[in-house]
Amino acid sequence: MSTNGVGKEEKAGAAVYTRGFLPLYDFYVLTLSNSIAWKCSRQRLLAHYNDNVSANHLDIGPGTGWYLREATWPTADPVVTLMDLNSNSLEMTSGRLASTGARVQTHIGSVLAPFGAGFGQFDSVAANFLFHCVPGTWEEKGKAFQYIADVTSDEGVFFGSTILAKDVKQNIVAKSLISLYNSVLHVFHNTDDDVSGLTAALDRAFEDVEVNVVGTVAVFSARKPRRIDSTTK
Structure with a gap:
């Protein structure tokens, strides 16, 4: 999968997942940040995986693969495809899944580009x-939702979560991290x-959308992908 045309901001968001940082990610992000700043525990997000994951699964931006390793799969040998701009993340996640029975494929690519x-x-x-971590407004980020809809089966589901910064209640830790990650480190x-912007963007690509806000995190699922005739793209 080509990475041509990937912007500096998108690359910066992916570049934080270095070999040195990834071993710390589970504790710093999934335990500390989730519980103290974002107020959405990793167990809540793991339950979301367990409710939606299938035996034919694509994971975009898998991080360290913690959720994939801990998830309850519907079969002993799921086919799992991983996609990320960062090869470190792909390598670590693949390693974590090696002993689970999953059949893993990896692709380096951008969520803001068609899958091909x-x-x-x-x-x-x-x-x-x-x-x-993806640059742009919801209208710009939302282009990715149509690309994802294109690779979601008719009976399939697109699900995930994202940290919101507008119109949500933030404690002082969340406010500080949002400012640091956006204005100083430029990784958010x-x-x-x-x-509302997230829901509208998902609605343009899927007919059945559910979004719940837990703390500062939007936990979403989307079904019934809207098919766009190739002649109109």
């Missing part, structure tokens, strides 16, 4: 804690991300 002919379709697609791009 022959990529296939999936019965579940996940993007967990990804879109707050979510200062204007709100639940």
